[in-house]
């Protein structure tokens with residue numbers, strides 16, 4: 322029997338049994354068999370969601386990774402058709418040499434295309450290109466006991482829209498057609514500068530975001546007082562000259578899970594301080610290969626193990642622009658007071674391009690994301706305080722990262738949930754959905 326599957330945060334620790342299918346043609350029968358044996362299931366991509374949205378309520382998932390083929394590619398237009406279990410890294414490996422790149426990429430290239438659609442992921446260019454779902458032309462959807470459907474903006478439109486950000490609940494996406502973006506080189510031209518506080522972050526974002534494809538900031542979540550919100554602002558654009566090289570960085574690996582988390586107040590504070598000081602106080606231009614620019618954490622395989630056996634949770638919220646500055650200051654104060662948080666918290670402005678997805682996470686505003694080792698204090702003290710701030714600011718949390726949000730908060734923040742529930746395939750149910758809806 323294959324090893325149990327988990328979500329990335331390993332919290333909740335609910336081992337999943339993966340049922341793999343190797344050929345697209347066998348998928349309908351495979352789905353019938355799994356549902357017949359276990360009554361309910363859930364598609365599972367590569368488990369890069371942190372919380373419980375990729376965990377089946379039955380703990381029996383349809384593991385999609387073996388469906389990883391490129392079906393068709395038109396290198397004149399950059400339209401590709403792929404099986405849904407292919408990873409973004411595998412797409413880049415064939416697209417880059419042809420002069421094409423993903424239109425939107427999250428901070429890991431190990432997510433699958435199916436997972437990227439089902440969470441409608443966003444990247445450092447949300448302010449320019451919106452979410453992944455905006456670049457999906459069509460996909461195949463398999464619902465239990467029904468003929469296969471092709472979904473596109475003008476074909477089965479309600480299911481197209483519900484499946485983008487649909488958390489795997491509307492059916493199995495088995496193939497997808499995506500529009501890539503042209504590039505001349507695989508390198509990224511960057512400009513980096515550190516900022517002293519939140520006000521400087523908002524000023525840099527207002528000045529630079531409109532002029533660059535990619536924009537992101539790493540912040541020191543433990544800095545207090547006048548230093549609250551200090552960090553490093555990085556913008557980037559695809560280089561206009563260079564080579565078309567697929568990343569081949571050597572990967573390191575965390576070989577085993579220690580019994581307790583290696584992340585503590587001391588190591589966090591020292592690292593964040595060092596990282597901030599290591600960056601230039603003047604704007605500095607540079608050039609980076611695409612992997613360290615987009616996927617710094619992918620360099621270390623199994624890095625999630627450093628949080629120990631209890632696992633960790635990521636907190637990612639987005640707050641509307643009008644309330645972003647005071648809400649972010651309050652959130653950072655609460656996090657610094659708790660003395661918890663991650664090495665690199667990510668702060669980013671989201672743009673106002675609408676997603677076709679019903680339950681897409683980003684909204685025009687500012688998003689904050691950071692990791693916390695799992696603990697009782699986190700659940701009982703830190704998260705409730707952060708949730709109060711986000712709720713009061715009219716913001717919301719990202720289901721792809723979540724393992725704690727209350728049903729009331731979810732339903733308030735995602736009022737279209739009832740439309741998704743109406744289109745859910747009754748044989749598919751996640752731990753997340755049963756937690757926030759049932």
Ligand SMILES: Cc1cc2nc3c(=O)[nH]c(=O)nc-3n(C[C@H](O)[C@H](O)[C@H](O)COP(=O)(O)OP(=O)(O)OC[C@H]3O[C@@H](n4cnc5c(N)ncnc54)[C@H](O)[C@@H]3O)c2cc1C
Pocket residue numbers: 329363364365366367368369370371374375385405406426427428429431432433434435436437439440441442443444445487488489490492493494495618619721751
């Ligand atoms: C280091 C790191 C950085 C990240 N950075 C970002 C970021 O910048 N932006 C962002 O948006 N996210 C980010 N994420 C989250 C990640 O991109 C998403 O959770 C993504 O959806 C994971 O894809 P997956 O293939 O692993 O899917 P899984 O995590 O396995 O599943 C995710 C969801 O997709 C559904 N699903 C999977 N395959 C299919 C399918 N074939 N058909 C239908 N439904 C399916 C599942 O049921 C589940 O609901 C990051 C994660 C990590 C670990």
